[in-house]
Amino acid sequence: MLDRESTFADKVIVELLKDKFVPVAIDQWFTRRQEDTEGDFWRKIASQSPRNDFSKTTQGLFIVDASGNLVAFNNNRGPDRIREQMLKTIANYKHPKDATPIVRTSVDPKYSVKLPADGIVVRVAAQVTGGYETTDDPWRKIFQKATSRDNLWITKEEIADLQTDKFPENLAHRIERFHLLDNTRGEPSVWTSAEIKSSKWSIKAGKITGNAILKSTDGKRGFEATTMGEIAFDDSGKVISLNLFTQGDYWGSGAYTLKPPVGKFPLAIAFSLADGSDIADPLAPHASRGWLDGYLKPKQ
Amino acid sequence: MPALMQNFRWIVAKRFKNSNVGYLLAACYLWVCVPCFGQTDDSLSIQEQCEQICQDTSAPWRSIPWQTDLLNAQKMAAESEKPIFVWAMDGHPLGCT
Numbered sequence: 001m002l003d004r005e006s007t008f009a010d011k012v013i014v015e016l017l018k019d020k021f022v023p024v025a026i027d028q029w030f031t032r033r034q035e036d037t038e039g040d041f042w043r044k045i046a047s048q049s050p051r052n053d054f055s056k057t058t059q060g061l062f063i064v065d066a067s068g069n070l071v072a073f074n075n076n077r078g079p080d081r082i083r084e085q086m087l088k089t090i091a092n093y094k095h096p097k098d099a100t101p102i103v104r105t106s107v108d109p110k111y112s113v114k115l116p117a118d119g120i121v122v123r124v125a126a127q128v129t130g131g132y133e134t135t136d137d138p139w140r141k142i143f144q145k146a147t148s149r150d151n152l153w154i155t156k157e158e159i160a161d162l163q164t165d166k167f168p169e170n171l172a173h174r175i176e177r178f179h180l181l182d183n184t185r186g187e188p189s190v191w192t193s194a195e196i197k198s199s200k201w202s203i204k205a206g207k208i209t210g211n212a213i214l215k216s217t218d219g220k221r222g223f224e225a226t227t228m229g230e231i232a233f234d235d236s237g238k239v240i241s242l243n244l245f246t247q248g249d250y251w252g253s254g255a256y257t258l259k260p261p262v263g264k265f266p267l268a269i270a271f272s273l274a275d276g277s278d279i280a281d282p283l284a285p286h287a288s289r290g291w292l293d294g295y296l297k298p299k300q
Numbered sequence: 301m302p303a304l305m306q307n308f309r310w311i312v313a314k315r316f317k318n319s320n321v322g323y324l325l326a327a328c329y330l331w332v333c334v335p336c337f338g339q340t341d342d343s344l345s346i347q348e349q350c351e352q353i354c355q356d357t358s359a360p361w362r363s364i365p366w367q368t369d370l371l372n373a374q375k376m377a378a379e380s381e382k383p384i385f386v387w388a389m390d391g392h393p394l395g396c397t
Contacts (some may be wrong), residue, residue: 008360017385023365023367023389024366025392025393026370026386027389027390031388037371061386063385068375099378101374107387125353149395180373245346245350256390257347268353271329271351283392
């Protein structure tokens with residue numbers, strides 16, 4: 001998020017990435033674990049950087065040649081250093097003559113998560129809408145006004161249930177555990193089943209209502225959430241529109257979402273049917289990492 | 301506007317808890333603010349409320365032709381003779397958070 005608002009808001013960097021580089025964005029949590037061709041290539045790259053312990057994060061900004069030889073690495077906030085590294089790379093770049101496309105000979109199924117057939121993708125965006133302290137810190141301001149993004153996957157069986165005015169338990173549980181979250185300041189901690197203190201969802205003639213209370217065991221993190229929504233189908237049963245709007249009082253933070261507003265604060269979450277036009281529409285839900293069944297069937 | 305309203309509610313709740321001033325301010329707030337803000341909220345459809353909470357689609361990072369597969373990027377780099385720029389994060393940089 002900080003990178004999106006700082007490094008990748010820099011005009012020079014954006015133009016360089018468009019014209020002079022092949023830009024690629026990855027969730028290295030997957031890639032460093034993948035026992036396949038792509039994972040091998042990533043480990044080759046990361047092993048040349050300070051991020052060479054694959055039991056830990058390998059996150060950062062990397063410039064490599066087409067053979068995977070590291071040219072530059074950066075994990076600092078702000079655009080200055082990476083802009084300089086990029087300009088220097090372009091000035092001195094020598095394309096490796098022996099570089100050929102790597103043939104993908106294996107795909108690790110554990111980390112190759114695919115949307116179930118005839119399922120739908122729903123964009124999920126969250127925003128803290130009040131409660132923050134006033135600040136002059138530009139980095140803190142970025143967090144305070146941030147809107148998060150994730151995807152919710154809904155299966156064809158669940159779509160069929162919704163058409164017959166039945167709100168599927170697994171869908172309710174999935175929304176609650178993995179999407180009723182404050183993920184605006186970083187990677188969120190999902191809720192456990194035991195942390196769902198109350199849950200009531202219903203659908204009638206396309207109108208959806210949901211009420212959920214989520215609370216951590218120690219009571220330090222929680223969300224009292226109310227959801228209103230609408231879903232519409234065409235004659236063939238295809239979902240043609242879906243909007244859910246959740247709001248309520250949230251409190252506390254996860255390990256990587258520190259410094260929330262003090263006490264209870266308002267959190268709003270929007271769920272909207274994806275049409276495939278957004279760059280993030282094809283991405284797997286964050287909570288499905290390495291455990292798609294657990295994501296799709298959290299109730300079982 | 302709803303965000304402004306909620307901010308006000310939170311500030312009052314925090315600043316004046318356990319104080320009669322808090323009740324007085326809350327009453328003023330209800331009398332002055334709720335009718336107009338309430339109408340605004342009610343007038344928004346669920347779709348419009350959702351559209352208020354979304355990422356800025358004109359943000360510069362969205363104009364970059366990001367690949368999401370490292371081997372596809374390597375193939376493009378081998379063919380175009382360009383270097384590869386990898387943005388590697390915990391959680392997908394284009395999605396999560």
